[in-house]
Every structure is written in C-alpha cells, then in structure tokens.
Amino acid sequence: MNRKTDKIYHIRCTSCGGEYTSDAAACPYCGTIYVAGAEAHYMNKLDDIREDMEDLNALARQETGAELKSAMKKTLITVLVIVGGIALLIGVFYLINFIKWGFFL
Numbered sequence: 498m499n500r501k502t503d504k505i506y507h508i509r510c511t512s513c514g515g516e517y518t519s520d521a522a523a524c525p526y527c528g529t530i531y532v533a534g535a536e537a538h539y540m541n542k543l544d545d546i547r548e549d550m551e552d553l554n555a556l557a558r559q560e561t562g563a564e565l566k567s568a569m570k571k572t573l574i575t576v577l578v579i580v581g582g583i584a585l586l587i588g589v590f591y592l593i594n595f596i597k598w599g600f601f602l
C-alpha cells in the first residue's frame with residue numbers, strides 16, 4: 498500500500514476548531530498535532546529513507562561490479578603479457594641454440 502496516495506479528507510482541529518486536510522501533521526492554525534497526519538508524514542519519510550537506501554545499495558553493487566570487471570581485465574592482460582614474454586624467451590632460446598648447433602634441443 499502506498500501511503501502517499503491515501504485519500505485526503507477534511508478534518509476539524511480538536512483545539513481551535515480550524516479546518517484543514519488530513520495530510521497535515523499538525524493544525525496550521527494552532528499547531529496542535531494531528532496524530533494520524535503526523536504518523537503518515539513519519540511513515541512517508543521512513544519509506545523515502547528506505548527507498549534511498551535501496552537505491553544506494555543498487556548503486557554500490559553496480560560500482561563494485563564495474564571495478565571487479567576492470568580489475569579482472571587488468572589481471573588478464575598482465576597474465577597474457579607474462580605468458581607471452583615467457584613464450585618469447587623460450588622461442589629465442591631455442592632459436593639461438595638452433596643457430597649455434599644446428600638442431601633443436
């Protein structure tokens with residue numbers, strides 16, 4: 498249920514008799530707290546905070562995912578460079594041996 502779309506109706510202040518709508522937290526004329534309205538305000542703010550927290554969670558998850566992807570890419574490139582370097586060294590070693598002795602070890 499969405500409290501924000503609850504039906505709004507007119508109420509009469511118990512202290513001063515002034516009329517106002519049920520979405521107010523307090524009487525606009527004398528400031529007497531309207532409990533149902535104040536509770537609705539409080540619950541709406543609580544809902545807003547909960548929604549903000551959910552957005553924050555989603556954002557954090559998104560950024561962590563992007564960082565993880567970037568780190569994995571860097572790791573993969575590093576591993577490829579190292580493996581490529583080793584393969585090149587072995588190739589050069591065998592080539593030198595072939596040139597020197599005329600055969601592969």
Ligand SMILES: [Zn+2]
Nearest residue numbers: 510513524527
């Ligand atoms: Zn009042």
